[in-house]
Amino acid sequence: MPRPVPGQFVMVESAGGGLPFWRRAFSVAGFGAGEESCWLDLMIREVGPGTAFWRGVPEGTGTRVLGPLGNGFPLEEPPRSVALVAGGIGLPPLLYAARELAGAGTRCDLFVGAATAEELIDPEGCARVAADTGGVLVPCTDDGTAGEAGLVTGAVERRLRDGAAWSELWACGPNPMLRAVAELGRAYGLPALLAMEERMACGLGVCLGCVVPTPDGGHLRVCTEGPVLRGDAVDWEAL
Amino acid sequence: MSGVDLTTAVGALELSNPVLAASGTFGYGLDLVDLCPPESLGGVVTKGLSPRPRAGAPMPRIAETASGMLNAIGLENIGVEAFCREKLPELRARGAVVIVNVFGESPGDYLRVIERCEAEEGIHGYELNVSCPNVSSGGMEFGHDPILLQALTRSCREATARPLWVKLSPNAPDLAGTARAAVDGGADALALINTIRGMAIDPWARRPMLARTFGGLSGPAILPVALRMVFEVHRALPEVPLVGLGGIETGLDVVRFLLAGASAVQVGTATFRRPRAMLEILGELDDYCDRTGTERVRDLVGALEV
Missing domain, CATH: 3.40.50.80 (Nucleotide-binding domain of ferredoxin-NADP reductase (FNR) module)
Structure with a gap:
């Protein structure tokens, strides 16, 4: 995954791909990349079934993540x-x-x-x-x-x-x-x-x-x- | 891929494979080009085009439901002129099969879209949208009244020699009657089904989830309804080519529609969840044929044993 610009988001599938039906958009909170892998930091507040899903998921569960998507803040020309x-x-x-x-x-x-x-x-x-x-x-x-x-x-x-x-x-x-x-x-x-x-x-x-x-x-x-x-x-x- | 012959035909229109992108779920064919190139599909059905651009419906426009979703986008589109100038050249250069989904509020609107497209190379057919549940006038009215539908289809038929499909409404009171009316008006093929009218309610706000109150239900929730309708129309009009759609998520779903009588299928909502869904589905279809010794996908069409 390319390095996300702050403000960009990822679409995260509920593990198993069944319900909740849609993927959920989460803004990227942090990112790091190693030689062959990368990690994403996401903050999820439980507001409904899509977010509640992640509370009960065991550590190590795999899912599909699409991103980074959209346009972030203009970090290439940062303000003073x-x-x-x-x-x-x-x-x-x-x-x-x-x-x-x-x-x-x-x-x-x-x-x-x-x-x-x-x-x-x-x-x-x-x-x-x-x-x-x-x-x-x-x-x-x-x-x-x-x-x-x-x-x-x-x-x-x-x-x-x-x-x-x-x-x-x-x-x-x-x-x-x-x-x-x-x-x-x-x-x-x-x-x-x-x-x-x-x-x-x-x-x-x-x-x-x-x-x-x-x-x-x-x-x-x-x-x-x-x-x-x-x-x-x-x-x-x-x- | 193996040696399976994935080609099919919808009437006279030959397709490299039976999986097309459904209208309204794949933009104008180029929006997801890095994830799913349009030329790798059997074809692309464009977002419904009207003579002039439309801003569409107010928000909220979509709602998640059990195994599906509701939408009331209101046929937002860039208009036929912008499509022909800005989108079609690249689709043509890529060699994509392009079916223009035509929408209007009056028969004259449909004709204006077709007449503009007739001036362009690289459009392989038209799909008349007479079944959108999300606009206040036009659209679904034509799809619900066999007399209006036959007249509309006939006037479009007279405007083009290209393949002409009519996308049927599952909300019509008389499915076989509207199917026959479209064929009598000169349609080469029928696409079915469009979304099913529904609604969702937020119990906490005590309000509808959509600004337009009602929306069109899509996704796997509607697959059994779509399959039944394809099967019924195929049984009533066995000589009429059908394009099946409604909730397709896997290659096996494609097989189901082909067996029920569809010559090709469209995939829509699955693309929202998985932008490469159609390519994955093609791989699964190929695998199914391989495992069952099916040499040609077209041998599956209408091959249901009942």
Whole structure:
């Protein structure tokens, strides 16, 4: 497998290929390659039968993985500094991006939002990854049990208002959060790059199931034109 | 591969093998070219083409179901002009067998698509989509009314000498009646079945899973229904070439459709799960013939023992 760009995804078959019927799209959280093999780091949160499947699977079970697919974040021309905004299980591509950017001279400030303190994913690890880029971790929880209370986009906005000078905003999370990041990007004149998620049957651009509406009345396929899309490429009102 | 003869024919159209990509599951034939080259298949049925581009249905458009899925894409397509200019030249250069799936909201729309395609080399036939369950007008209306269907088929017949297939709806009240109407209108072959109308509900949100509420069910869940319909139409109209589809996942599924009376098959939803599914299926079909001493795939057509 070629080295995935952060933001790219893989389609993973349930072992046995029966049910769940579709493969599932998972964003790549990490990658390493040896002489003849490679490994993929995926983070899976149990939300339904497709993800629950992996809880009970014995270690060493084989499956089929297709990827890397789609377009990731533009790491070949990294920004000077970037706010990485993660909502819930939107963390993996941003954590991977921050790891890949360590040493590239890009400061990554990592904003991570979760419902409660228990749902924050590995805050110590996230803080280390951000620190390796010269950035900081800003955890936020809806109930205030850890970090700043309230929405993660609120934490970003407060810093922008106070003059934070990131050159770009990168985000992954639920659509309302992505929309808020797109609006912050527009308000502060910053490119907002958003890793989107939609129901996918194929992940390859042929089922046309994962489209999002564009301002000109057309569509973009999240799997093929995305999953990383510019905030102004999406018609958020129509989504 | 062994010495098995995989060739088949749908009427006068000779195919290198009986596995075609079903409309709406393989883009315009070039989308998965690195994983499944179109020229390695018996043929490619394009995404349904209308005279002008269509944006399709709102989201969500797809839902997973037991052994299958629902879709309500609403015939999003780039339009016949863009297909002929941007896609057809490479398909032609690769030597792919191209069947254009034709869709319209009126008989005039169907004719406009065919007339534009008639100006091009490298199109081997047409498949009239009269059975899409996901559009508000046209499509399925023609497929449900034998009188309308016969008239539509006849006017398309007069517009082309190329092979003309009609893709039948499993949702039609009278399957044999619509099949006969298409043949009487001049169809060379019938493709069956299109998806079966269904719906899915999210119990937590208490809402339909699809924006359009209803969608077309595909995947292995519908294979027994498709097989029965192919068998019934073959029994009613034994001289009419059939192209079978519905839930095919393996080479043995292909054999099942051939035995029931299909001369060729289309594979659709399996490609979503496994983009190389059609190539794997061809290998399995070859293996089946090898193991059973079947020298020619076409000997399987209609060979069901009942």
